[in-house]
Amino acid sequence: MGAGGPPPLPLEQVATLAGALKGTRSALSGSLGTWSFLGGTILILSVLLLPKAVASPAFFLQILIYGVANGAIFALIALGYTMVYGIIELINFAHGDIFTLGAFLALPLVGLFGMTDSTPFSFGVVLILLLVTAVVMVIDGGINVAIERLAYRPLRNAPRLAILITAVGMSFILEGVMYIWRGANNVHFPDVLPGSRIPIPGGASLGVKDVIVIVSAVILVSLLNVFTGNSKLGKAMRATAQDREAAQLMGININRTIAATFFIGAALAAAGGIIFGLYFNNIRFDEGFTAGLFAFTAAVFGGIGNIQGAALGGLFIGLVQAFSNAYFQAALTDVWIFAILILVLVCRPTGLLGMQVPEK
Amino acid sequence: MRLPKLLAGLALASVALAACGTAGGGGTSNKGVIKIAVDLPESGAETSNGIPTLNGVKFAVQQMGSVDGFTLQVFNLDDAVNGVHDPQKGAQNVQQFVDDTKVLGVVGPFNSSVARAEIPITNRAHLVQISPANTNQCLTKDVYIPQSLSGLADVDCKAAGLPFPKDLRPTGTNNYFRVATTDDNQGPAMSDYAYKTLSIKKVGVASDAEAYGKGIADTFSARFKNNGGTIVKRQDFPNASHVSDFRSFLRAALAAGAQGIYFGGTDSNNACVVRNQMKGIFPDSAPFMGGDGIVTGQCIKDAAAKVVGMYGTVATVAAEKVSGAQATIDAFKKAFPNKDDYGAYTMPAYDSAKILVAAIDKAIKANNSNMPSRQQVLDQMAKTDYTGVLGHTSFDDKGDTTNKVITVYSVKDATTGWEVTSSVSLS
Numbered sequence: 001m002g003a004g005g006p007p008p009l010p011l012e013q014v015a016t017l018a019g020a021l022k023g024t025r026s027a028l029s030g031s032l033g034t035w036s037f038l039g040g041t042i043l044i045l046s047v048l049l050l051p052k053a054v055a056s057p058a059f060f061l062q063i064l065i066y067g068v069a070n071g072a073i074f075a076l077i078a079l080g081y082t083m084v085y086g087i088i089e090l091i092n093f094a095h096g097d098i099f100t101l102g103a104f105l106a107l108p109l110v111g112l113f114g115m116t117d118s119t120p121f122s123f124g125v126v127l128i129l130l131l132v133t134a135v136v137m138v139i140d141g142g143i144n145v146a147i148e149r150l151a152y153r154p155l156r157n158a159p160r161l162a163i164l165i166t167a168v169g170m171s172f173i174l175e176g177v178m179y180i181w182r183g184a185n186n187v188h189f190p191d192v193l194p195g196s197r198i199p200i201p202g203g204a205s206l207g208v209k210d211v212i213v214i215v216s217a218v219i220l221v222s223l224l225n226v227f228t229g230n231s232k233l234g235k236a237m238r239a240t241a242q243d244r245e246a247a248q249l250m251g252i253n254i255n256r257t258i259a260a261t262f263f264i265g266a267a268l269a270a271a272g273g274i275i276f277g278l279y280f281n282n283i284r285f286d287e288g289f290t291a292g293l294f295a296f297t298a299a300v301f302g303g304i305g306n307i308q309g310a311a312l313g314g315l316f317i318g319l320v321q322a323f324s325n326a327y328f329q330a331a332l333t334d335v336w337i338f339a340i341l342i343l344v345l346v347c348r349p350t351g352l353l354g355m356q357v358p359e360k
Numbered sequence: 361m362r363l364p365k366l367l368a369g370l371a372l373a374s375v376a377l378a379a380c381g382t383a384g385g386g387g388t389s390n391k392g393v394i395k396i397a398v399d400l401p402e403s404g405a406e407t408s409n410g411i412p413t414l415n416g417v418k419f420a421v422q423q424m425g426s427v428d429g430f431t432l433q434v435f436n437l438d439d440a441v442n443g444v445h446d447p448q449k450g451a452q453n454v455q456q457f458v459d460d461t462k463v464l465g466v467v468g469p470f471n472s473s474v475a476r477a478e479i480p481i482t483n484r485a486h487l488v489q490i491s492p493a494n495t496n497q498c499l500t501k502d503v504y505i506p507q508s509l510s511g512l513a514d515v516d517c518k519a520a521g522l523p524f525p526k527d528l529r530p531t532g533t534n535n536y537f538r539v540a541t542t543d544d545n546q547g548p549a550m551s552d553y554a555y556k557t558l559s560i561k562k563v564g565v566a567s568d569a570e571a572y573g574k575g576i577a578d579t580f581s582a583r584f585k586n587n588g589g590t591i592v593k594r595q596d597f598p599n600a601s602h603v604s605d606f607r608s609f610l611r612a613a614l615a616a617g618a619q620g621i622y623f624g625g626t627d628s629n630n631a632c633v634v635r636n637q638m639k640g641i642f643p644d645s646a647p648f649m650g651g652d653g654i655v656t657g658q659c660i661k662d663a664a665a666k667v668v669g670m671y672g673t674v675a676t677v678a679a680e681k682v683s684g685a686q687a688t689i690d691a692f693k694k695a696f697p698n699k700d701d702y703g704a705y706t707m708p709a710y711d712s713a714k715i716l717v718a719a720i721d722k723a724i725k726a727n728n729s730n731m732p733s734r735q736q737v738l739d740q741m742a743k744t745d746y747t748g749v750l751g752h753t754s755f756d757d758k759g760d761t762t763n764k765v766i767t768v769y770s771v772k773d774a775t776t777g778w779e780v781t782s783s784v785s786l787s
Binding site: 056059062063066067070117184185186188191195207276280281282284286287289290291321322323325326327329331334 | 595608
């Protein structure tokens with residue numbers, strides 16, 4: 001018989017493909033999947049980038065530094081998305097604007113201390129910046145808690161769509177307030193960090209600013225990791241994320257725990273906003289819209305609800321952006337990012353490091 | 361009943377006095393009034409655009425006083441709503457001009473989007489409109505970016521999302537003129553300036569991927585290659601207003617040997633953030649170039665530490681660079697002494713008003729010294745052959761000036777901001 005058999009119907013082909021995909025999905029859901037994905041990503045990136053990296057290592061290193069610094073900022077925003085989603089399954093669209101609000105709140109405070117572009121960098125500047133950041137983290141966190149109390153908590157048991165639309169609405173309200181406050185144009189953030197660069201043998205250089213951004217992000221993510229892993233409140237947050245009712249039965253104050261999650265998420269975003277301002281020196285009222293979208297993508301990419309995943313996702317998106325703008329077409333940067341996201345979600349809906357969300 | 365008469369008498373007396381005050385005004389003003397209508401954005405954030413421009417018209421009318429026995433009056437309306445120019449308000453304003461039979465011509469508007477709403481209305485009334493500031497090519501031409509400039513295919517106005525000129529002129533004849541040239545000349549002019557004057561041979565080019573920004577970036581690139589230069593790196597950034605980091609592009613351009621950067625785009629699309637991020641990557645001597653979208657105060661704020669060394673083109677003549685115009689500028693500054701009274705469009709508005717009155721003058725003479733019809737003024741306007749503070753102006757059949765001059769502005773000093781640096785003639 002051989003070639004004489006009837007060709008398979010298109011429908012059957014689709015069914016076979018879907019079956020294969022399902023097979024791939026279940027095969028890739030464990031830690032094997034994590035490693036094969038990480039390995040695959042690194043492999044594809046090395047095939048695309050290795051020849052260019054070898055051709056000019058200094059340039060490659062420079063772009064890598066930019067990518068890591070940008071990724072660190074995305075990671076700080078992504079943490080807020082991932083924590084909130086992990087605990088109440090809400091995509092908090094207003095979170096990107098909480099990030100912008102952090103920078104906007106810092107501006108008058110920084111101005112209060114008379115800091116301008118010409119302020120020389122000193123130990124005092126560091127102290128002031130740390131103080132301002134601490135104050136803004138508290139204020140911005142407080143605002144996010146208030147938003148949760150007023151707009152989200154009453155809808156916690158309503159259909160998912162209602163609370164999602166409320167979050168979109170909050171986003172527009174925050175943007176509107178910031179627009180009225182500072183106008184439509186870019187707002188200049190004083191350039192007080194030292195502009196000096198550390199030369200790297202070969203021609204690249206590492207900016208002191210890059211170091212500050214990356215180190216602060218690493219410290220904040222590590223603190224958060226330790227906090228959720230070891231502290232009482234952190235454990236309560238994880239318990240609430242796993243099973244709200246059971247946590248409540250165990251005597252955990254659910255409302256307080258959720259409010260704390262919003263507070264911490266916003267505090268990290270506020271720090272991210274200030275770091276963004278100090279790093280790029282320009283910020284606009286709607287900066288959080290796209291930054292938030294990318295951060296959310298990072299959170300999904302890494303596995304929503306998963307803190308390490310969000311950090312990894314942020315880093316990944318920062319790197320894709322930097323390399324795409326440097327080596328490929330900037331016009332296609334967003335296409336790359338979202339194509340990769342779709343690929344990950346189709347083959348592994350739980351994201352790179354696996355979801356950590358309430359069990360049904 | 362007596363009071364109105366008294367007021368009328370006073371008004372007549374003041375008119376007579378005004379007429380006496382002008383030299384060579386052409387005899388007594390007893391034939392009535394001709395109104396020079398002006399539509400500009402005059403309030404809110406637009407004050408700095410509209411008022412210095414309006415002053416140019418006022419100064420011209422003050423100087424002339426009357427024409428062939430008719431007293432000249434300025435009739436100005438503000439097209440800004442809540443401080444921003446508004447096409448709808450502009451349309452209402454010109455309708456008011458059309459309804460006033462004493463109006464024989466309109467100077468304005470300032471913004472191309474407002475012109476798009478106004479031209480159909482003045483066109484139906486055969487009322488002359490002359491703009492001192494409009495630069496969008498689609499007000500007069502079908503092609504947004506000609507193939508000859510971009511090196512790619514023609515991009516017509518429809519493709520750029522704008523109506524064709526004929527869509528704005530329901531009568532099928534032209535009634536719209538302008539003394540500024542068109543935006544499609546901006547890229548080539550900067551290209552010539554960069555290659556010949558700044559002696560730059562390799563450039564990195566980027567744009568905000570919008571019709572205006574990509575258009576001037578394409579035309580810059582095509583001309584630059586034609587001149588003999590090289591575009592070492594080219595990128596377009598969609599949603600540029602949301603791109604926070606351009607450094608990868610800048611590094612790539614520098615690594616490819618770029619001596620400067622051309623960015624086609626506006627300050628609201630982060631054009632001048634690109635300039636700011638050249639800090640620490642490009643040497644201070646590397647210029648940053650663009651179109652009129654960067655010749656703004658906001659750009660100075662965004663570029664912050666890197667303001668010096670920016671170059672931008674504006675599609676109008678700078679009277680400061682025209683020989684013989686300085687005397688008029690000085691006279692203006694004497695009559696309008698405040699610093700904010702004078703702007704980049706004061707002298708273009710001054711010449712626009714004088715060109716309009718010259719056409720009215722010829723129309724009156726052709727009409728046996730009687731009040732001419734709007735059509736008669738229009739016929740004379742098309743035949744304009746005038747030398748003034750912008751140089752020599754005549755109009756082609758589309759209404760565009762034949763005096764195609766692009767002015768290059770640059771920042772040499774952070775405190776003084778943008779200043780006129782050079783004139784590039786493309787005619």
